[in-house]
Structures are given as C-alpha cells and as structure tokens.
Amino acid sequence: MAVIENSRFELTVGKPFNRGAFEEFIRNAGYVEEGVADDPGEFAVRDEVIDIFPAGGTFPMRIVLSDDDRVLELRSYDPATQRTDNLLETVVVGPASEAIAYHPETVAAKVSDSMERLLVRTYETMPTVFDIIGDARVAFAPGTEERVAQYWDIIDDARQARVTFAASDSPSSRSLYLSREEWKACLDNQPRAELDLRGGHELPSLYEPLQTHKAVLEFAQKSRQDGRKVVVAGGDALSMRSAAGCLERRDVTS
Structure with a gap:
C-alpha cells in the first residue's frame, strides 16, 4: 500500500x-x-x-x-x-500499473514475463485484500464458494502449464495467489455482513457507445424525480468531482 x-x-x-x-x-x-x-x-x-x-x-x-x-x-x-x-x-x-518500478534497472521485465511474475519480482511482500480491508464486514454474493473453486482450478492449470511448457524459467517459491488453506483462514477470521436485497430493482444497462455519461445522468435524474435516493460511489477523486459537477448542473442532488 x-x-x-x-x-x-x-x-x-x-x-x-x-x-x-x-x-x-x-x-x-x-x-x-x-x-x-x-x-x-x-x-x-x-x-x-x-x-x-x-x-x-x-x-x-x-x-x-x-x-x-x-x-x-x-x-x-x-x-x-x-x-x-x-x-x-x-x-x-495515480499509477496505471500494478508493478510500480522505482528502480527499473533492478526489475527489468523479460519478454516472457506475465504480470504475476513481474509483481513477484518487483515487490518483496504483497498484502492481501484482507490485509487492506482489516476488520470491515464483508458481504459475499450467493455462489461465491463455487466461483472460488473454479478459480482454483484455473490457477492450478496455469501453474501446471508453466511448469510443463516453460521449464527453462526458474520457478518461484512465491505466488500472487493465496493457497486454499490461506483463503479459508482469512474467511474464518473475517466479519461477515448479510444483505437483505428483497424488494430491490435491477439496474438497467447504462452503456451506450459515446453516450454512457448522458445515460447515467438521465438515469440519476429520473430516479430523483421518482423519489429514490442516488448514491455516487467509487472512482478516483477526479472522477467523483466531475460526476458531482454534472449532477449539480442537472439539478440532481445525492
């Protein structure tokens, strides 16, 4: 961090x-x-x-x-x-890459480097997402365990393929991913939150080529007219200031 x-x-x-x-x-x-x-x-x-x-x-x-x-x-x-x-x-x-090199000559990338290998070579230690969120309560969507199991299979396949087809590269004892045991330990120690989504409405698709910004503003304006609360979250400070300015010009408060 x-x-x-x-x-x-x-x-x-x-x-x-x-x-x-x-x-x-x-x-x-x-x-x-x-x-x-x-x-x-x-x-x-x-x-x-x-x-x-x-x-x-x-x-x-x-x-x-x-x-x-x-x-x-x-x-x-x-x-x-x-x-x-x-x-x-x-x-x-802010940065545009996960691998931030203050001393590029010491972490010069190889042509065959994946982002995973570059990150491992660039940083001595890497925090997990659980280290970052601390004791915040986390809500998991239905089917999370099934999707995680599928990702484990993909990770295992990729690791085995690298061992088989890239034997010339020296393997690393470090990994970008948590092991199954580490993942389970993190989940066991993480506070959980249960969300009651009954009565909610699905959001419409707001992507329109070259007009996404306009579609989002119109959706927010219509939601406010219908008496619903609009919450703008995420993005960087520049994006948030830009979004707030656009909403104010449209007389949309959130």
Missing part, C-alpha cells in the same frame, strides 16, 4: 510543472505515450498541452502549461467530443 500511496503526482493551477519529475512518474507508474489519450493509462504531449487519462478515471485530463512551465489550467474533457467537462484547481494522478 505504501508503494501505491507514494506513487502519485499532484498538479495545482498556478504552481510550477516539473517536467523531469513528471516524466519519471509516468515511466515508473506504467503510463503509455500515444498520439491521443483516449484510454485509461495513456498520455499525449503536444507542446504546452499534456493530455493524460488517469487509470481508473472516467475522463482524461488536459494540462495546459505556460511558457515558463507553470500550470495554467487543469480540465477534464470528454474524449469523444473534446469538450471540457470540468475545470479543476488540483488533481492527483
């Missing part, structure tokens, strides 16, 4: 922009340079304008710089229309 928390780049309007530090951040944090930043984890540089799509973000962000490398503007924008969605004062960009 400390690695991820320390792998953030903060930008503030009016403050100097450190190009060297930014280049080091995007290189180590897994961002990929493209002609247009229209997918999460991509960035594009055009003179005094830098577009970056934060990993996990809803929209890309445009950084407008002055001649003396100060941040003039920070704005999120719709990649389909290029129209500004929201103006921001401060933005914190």
Whole structure:
C-alpha cells in the first residue's frame, strides 16, 4: 500500500510543472505515450498541452502549461467530443500499473514475463485484500464458494502449464495467489455482513457507445424525480468531482 500511496503526482493551477519529475512518474507508474489519450493509462504531449487519462478515471485530463512551465489550467474533457467537462484547481494522478518500478534497472521485465511474475519480482511482500480491508464486514454474493473453486482450478492449470511448457524459467517459491488453506483462514477470521436485497430493482444497462455519461445522468435524474435516493460511489477523486459537477448542473442532488 505504501508503494501505491507514494506513487502519485499532484498538479495545482498556478504552481510550477516539473517536467523531469513528471516524466519519471509516468515511466515508473506504467503510463503509455500515444498520439491521443483516449484510454485509461495513456498520455499525449503536444507542446504546452499534456493530455493524460488517469487509470481508473472516467475522463482524461488536459494540462495546459505556460511558457515558463507553470500550470495554467487543469480540465477534464470528454474524449469523444473534446469538450471540457470540468475545470479543476488540483488533481492527483495515480499509477496505471500494478508493478510500480522505482528502480527499473533492478526489475527489468523479460519478454516472457506475465504480470504475476513481474509483481513477484518487483515487490518483496504483497498484502492481501484482507490485509487492506482489516476488520470491515464483508458481504459475499450467493455462489461465491463455487466461483472460488473454479478459480482454483484455473490457477492450478496455469501453474501446471508453466511448469510443463516453460521449464527453462526458474520457478518461484512465491505466488500472487493465496493457497486454499490461506483463503479459508482469512474467511474464518473475517466479519461477515448479510444483505437483505428483497424488494430491490435491477439496474438497467447504462452503456451506450459515446453516450454512457448522458445515460447515467438521465438515469440519476429520473430516479430523483421518482423519489429514490442516488448514491455516487467509487472512482478516483477526479472522477467523483466531475460526476458531482454534472449532477449539480442537472439539478440532481445525492
């Protein structure tokens, strides 16, 4: 967790922009340079304008710089229309890869490396999701145990295939996955929550090519008109501020 928390780049309007530090951040944090930043984890540089799509973000962000490398503007924008969605004062960009290399020369990736092997080679220790959530109560959906058993089979098949077909690679004694015994021990110690979903309604599909944002806003607006509560959760701080601004402009409160 400390690695991820320390792998953030903060930008503030009016403050100097450190190009060297930014280049080091995007290189180590897994961002990929493209002609247009229209997918999460991509960035594009055009003179005094830098577009970056934060990993996990809803929209890309445009950084407008002055001649003396100060941040003039920070704005999120719709990649389909290029129209500004929201103006921001401060933005914190997080990493775009699970494998964050502060010393790339010590964890140089091999062509045959999977993300699992790269993570094992990059980090000495890796917390489990149970380490992160602590004593929070967890609700498990019906059929969880059956799905977990299927994943165990997939993991075992992949591990056996690697042993059989990649014998030239030295095997690692560490694994990205919990063993069955470790998984059971974590479940036994984790507080459980039971959710009563009776009387709930299924959410409609809100994905529409190039119009997902509009569909979500219209759904929220209709829900409020029908007297239902709208809760916006998840996403990064930039996405949440952008969503809140859009809802306010539509007179939708949550």
